[in-house]
Amino acid sequence: MLILKILEQHEAFHVEEFGVDWNVIFLLIGMMTIINVLKRTGFFEYVAIKSAKLGRGDPLKILMILFVVTAVLSALLDNVTTVLLIVPVTFLICEALEVSPTPFLIMQIMASNIGGTATLIGDPPNIMIASKAKLNFMDFIYNLTPVVIFIIFIMLIIMKLLFNKRLVTSEDNKKRIMRMNERDAIKDPLLLKKSLFVLAVVLTGFVFHGMLKLEPATIALFGAGLLLLISRTHNPHEYFAEIEWPTIFFFIGLFIIVGGVVKVGLVKWMSVKILHLTEGNLFATSMVLMWFSAIASAIVDNIPYVATMNPLVIDMAEQIWPHVTGKELLQHPDLMPVWWSLALGACLGGNGSPIGASANVIVVGMSERAGNRISFFRFLLYGIPITLLSITVSMLYVWLRYYVIKF
Amino acid sequence: MKAKDIMEPIKDTLRPQTTIKEAIKQMKLARRGEQRVGVKGMVVLDSDGNLIGMLSIKDILRAIIPEYMTMAELGEFTWEGMLEKMAKRVENMKVEEVMTKKVITVNENAPLMEVADIIIKHNLQRVPVLGKDGKPVGIIYVRDLYWALVKALLGEEV
Numbered sequence: 423m424l425i426l427k428i429l430e431q432h433e434a435f436h437v438e439e440f441g442v443d444w445n446v447i448f449l450l451i452g453m454m455t456i457i458n459v460l461k462r463t464g465f466f467e468y469v470a471i472k473s474a475k476l477g478r479g480d481p482l483k484i485l486m487i488l489f490v491v492t493a494v495l496s497a498l499l500d501n502v503t504t505v506l507l508i509v510p511v512t513f514l515i516c517e518a519l520e521v522s523p524t525p526f527l528i529m530q531i532m533a534s535n536i537g538g539t540a541t542l543i544g545d546p547p548n549i550m551i552a553s554k555a556k557l558n559f560m561d562f563i564y565n566l567t568p569v570v571i572f573i574i575f576i577m578l579i580i581m582k583l584l585f586n587k588r589l590v591t592s593e594d595n596k597k598r599i600m601r602m603n604e605r606d607a608i609k610d611p612l613l614l615k616k617s618l619f620v621l622a623v624v625l626t627g628f629v630f631h632g633m634l635k636l637e638p639a640t641i642a643l644f645g646a647g648l649l650l651l652i653s654r655t656h657n658p659h660e661y662f663a664e665i666e667w668p669t670i671f672f673f674i675g676l677f678i679i680v681g682g683v684v685k686v687g688l689v690k691w692m693s694v695k696i697l698h699l700t701e702g703n704l705f706a707t708s709m710v711l712m713w714f715s716a717i718a719s720a721i722v723d724n725i726p727y728v729a730t731m732n733p734l735v736i737d738m739a740e741q742i743w744p745h746v747t748g749k750e751l752l753q754h755p756d757l758m759p760v761w762w763s764l765a766l767g768a769c770l771g772g773n774g775s776p777i778g779a780s781a782n783v784i785v786v787g788m789s790e791r792a793g794n795r796i797s798f799f800r801f802l803l804y805g806i807p808i809t810l811l812s813i814t815v816s817m818l819y820v821w822l823r824y825y826v827i828k829f
Numbered sequence: 830m831k832a833k834d835i836m837e838p839i840k841d842t843l844r845p846q847t848t849i850k851e852a853i854k855q856m857k858l859a860r861r862g863e864q865r866v867g868v869k870g871m872v873v874l875d876s877d878g879n880l881i882g883m884l885s886i887k888d889i890l891r892a893i894i895p896e897y898m899t900m901a902e903l904g905e906f907t908w909e910g911m912l913e914k915m916a917k918r919v920e921n922m923k924v925e926e927v928m929t930k931k932v933i934t935v936n937e938n939a940p941l942m943e944v945a946d947i948i949i950k951h952n953l954q955r956v957p958v959l960g961k962d963g964k965p966v967g968i969i970y971v972r973d974l975y976w977a978l979v980k981a982l983l984g985e986e987v
Contacts, residue, residue, distance in 0.1 A: 467901060511903065511906075513897035602906045607902070607906075788897075791896050793895075
């Protein structure tokens, strides 16, 4: 794109409309750095073992508790890191209980994608939407968290019905779990306290970033810097080296490609077609967008998908309200349900197939390495119904909240 | 002195298709010199006598430790009887699935300094010695180098 001058380098790096979204890049870098410190403290292992003991060694209870724990952690931290650290402990717990790890792993994937939908920082699509539409952390909490909590609640009921009879273990096996001491997981208690303190500061910062007029990226970078400072580490490059640079450069490259596509007018052409199809009806547009996003995200990665859809939504808005500009256009009351539909569809659609989201690919890969293959079909058996269910719930939610109650 | 002067000639070998359970039995009965003392590592040869791998107790332990334990620090959360149970799981695996395939070797005419260098650089317990035709003829253990030192520094014959 740059070499062919479809997009000038200046546009790619310095123009908001076409170029790299540095908010997204630096928010990711900041959060990744914080997690890199946190994961060395043994925090995730502690939480997983603690959950198993809270469930008193009962497989069904553990399944449900780990589901909620994974969802909450994914809402606040990166999905991939969460599953990467919870999954090995899950294997150990299942080994101790002599139950199949497959339901646990699939439910954790579902939890990571559902939980990630809840907040601005939970899932990359949300980060990208927030940055483009200039939405803040609390906007996501008000609009997406309620429906996510509701979906989690439904999932818990389904798990109870589905696995009640199938997950059984002996009293001796339960004792194995109860004998584990979760405190052994904590490798560095002081560093853990510091990490959790910084995480609390960062989350508080996110809550107020709209009021403070600070970008989330600023807060995340501040947190990362603060943590590196107070952790008194002598070699911060260790934490930097573990930042997922391929992901970061993937984003940069993706933004440039999408910028070029926008500039040549392909996105404009698409938005005209869509508006033509839905005859400018935004309710129809949100519903179509939600289902289309869900299906698309199940088949392709939701990150490039959302990167393309963002300018498309903005372009549609420009056509509907040609005289409104800036934040008033981006957050036009009638446009908001469209953004939420895009977020819900893209994030929840990730559950539709083993390749729907990065967390899915990673967990399925880890499981195979651990000698427990989860077949494509087996995944779909859980993934498709759960996706259909969560999207249906989301659809009813968007319809009721924004078009019936108009709250 | 050269590698061939201190090596122990190979008497017992493993085949790639042997099961781990059988391999453990053979290791237990293997000879070192004239005595059946058991060894902690054996060479694996194909039907033509070519070296295709080494199987050591560490390789077997690596196969027994579940993969997920290498993904995180979980040692504190294991239970009594776990190792024994996991060992049962690998007993019917084949030697070739577990063995180290990239074997570091020395030539029979290599000077002892080369042998010592290789053992230290690669953190080995033993290194197979290859003859002129490229087939293994012996094994040098760390202990064999120790006896070479005894001879060099204390002037004692072994």
